[in-house]
Amino acid sequence: MAKFDETPILKDPAHNGILSAPNLREHATAEVHCWPSKAKDMLAIDLPAERVPDWQEKMIAKFGELLDKNSALRVYMDICVRCGACTDKCQFFLGTGDPQNFPVARAELMRKVYRRYFTPGGRMFPQLNDAEDLDEAMLQKWYTYFYQCSECRRCSVFCPYGIDTAEITMAAREIMASAGVATKYVTEVVAKVYETGNNLGIPPLAWIDNCEFLEDEMEEETGQRILFPVDDYGADILLVPPSADNFANVDTMIGYGKLFHTLGIRWTTSTYCDEGGNFGLFLNYYNLKKVNKRIIDAARMLNVKTIIWGECGHAWRGAILTPTLNGPMDMFDPPYPYHISQYIVKILRSGALDGKIDKSANDHYRVTYHDPCNTARAGQLLDEPREILRACANNFVEMPADTIREKTYCCGGGGGLLSDEIMPIRMAGGKPRAMAVKHVEANYLATICAICKAQLPEVMKYWDVPTEVGGVIQLLGNALKI
């Protein structure tokens, strides 16, 4: 592979918060790889411990299987005309200039192989039809560039056929996984879920400890006993937050607690499933379903009335799939799935919080909202978070129109990329968001995704944007009069 001597991260400035397409820098990120998976994690999640000797046949067979099982893949392999509309839409291209990070170029890595093995033209005349063998070099490109995609779907919004690179990346990763090729970060996280119930590997006792600690802290701060219940059998609501909310983003956890305390609702978390996030989405169907099943099982075990998903982007995408993967959910109260933002909006509109919110508590903040890719482009949650923010903060500003709502940029760490060895990719991918925040001079970047909350503070530091990153419900928690 060609060597690239410069830094992968482009430093060109933005204009009015918008980055224009950089010049092409071929191979800029060709050497930025995720670490490969460990055998013990692979075995724990029912995948081959290492790359199998007949990987090529295995992968082609799996490719054929998926073409028959997934119409998105089948259609998207055929219908791209390479018009180029997507070429300046991916944050990883904008941040690096590597043309392999064009959504179309990424997908073409897969299409070249598709044409070689699954179309008559490619089988007979590969050179004429831009078809290529699935050889070692191609596998390396797959491994590199399908793990430089955060499955954020921004390209799909601009494609005249709605070609969804996330579907293609997911399929490519599933094909690689079936032959024992995956990354350490994603497989490790899935293995941790089976071991401890959450992505971070927090053992149940530590989870309970954290909740008790929060109760004591809150009592000291407010003089009231705000509960953070765990495994409360028969509670009304099972809250499925991302585990990071009880570890790194405790202010979000406190927000949940204050809200339910104010409403007098009996809620609980579960130590069997204290994780909404689903890294199976970034790997394969089997693990997606298996991780998702824990939520339904936990809700049944605790005999709750309804499940509410917390502030987590891909958890919400997983939530939408829940009735299909592990439904029906008819034993729970509708709507299902139910997102905490939808729940709060319902409460706000019912008037139950009238007079209990002091918006001035957030007056020191100039708030803007970062749409997580999965809630905006997969989960139809565009207006709810904004309605909540307007209800609990006086200074709310929107970033430039091309960077919000369905056109939102990924934080740069989604899709299983939130791993330190690919920091250049993460910082480059986060650049469009950092530039937009800088432009509106917000000092509070609200979002509803744990991955964003882990990634964006590092991005803001790297691009020198002085902004606090936090949850939407954290601001609501600040404003609630307790």
Place this chain on the structure above:
Amino acid sequence: MDSATVIWNLASLFIIGLSYFAGFTFIIGLLVKFIGYMRTPMPLPGVTTPAPTSESGAVGRVIGDLLIFPNLFKADKVLWTGAWIFHVCLGAILFRHLRYFTYPVPRLVLYMEPVALFFGYLFGAAALFLLWRRLALPRSLYISNLPDYFALALLGGIAGSGILVSYWAKVYLVDVKAFILGLLTLHPVAPPQHWLFLLHYGLVLALLLYFPFSKLLHAGGLIFSPSRNQPYQIQKKGKRYVNPWDYPVR
């Protein structure tokens, strides 16, 4: 019979045979592809939001996509302009070709006769623009491959020869119509002995043969794009999106 007549008769037979073969390949090829898309399940809901929440809303969204390319408009106004003109002209030209296929010719087809040449030139200009764009923009050049240029060249060649055969080296319309209607009614007659017409017609047959195996499938393929054709599923009691090949996990 002299030898020229024998050769022409053989060539006519060949052209007639090729016509049926190309037409058959085109229709069966498209059916196989589209039925394949239709029969392949979409295991999980995969619509890109914000999306309509009803089936009829989703149908409306797809129809909008087919007619005005709203996503492309969001992405690149210049490309949208070129691409939209290209496709509208293509549609108009195909519609005008009904005059070679129908008897009596629909009124509307005759009405557009005065502007037909305009559509032809505009189509050629749009095709040239799309080709120029592929070559001139580094990002487009990087992703363009041989089939992209081939498809444009084929359509451009058809357009050019079509304009010439209609307005310059004119072919006798009655002969063309007799030939086409003969093919359609399964009573084939010899094609007009007009080299430019035969070039135009040959390129069209090449297009028909190539179509089902190429990116030209985007015409119609769009209807099967799950990110666009699904409504956003609001699951209700007793109603859910089912994956037909789902399997249990422990």
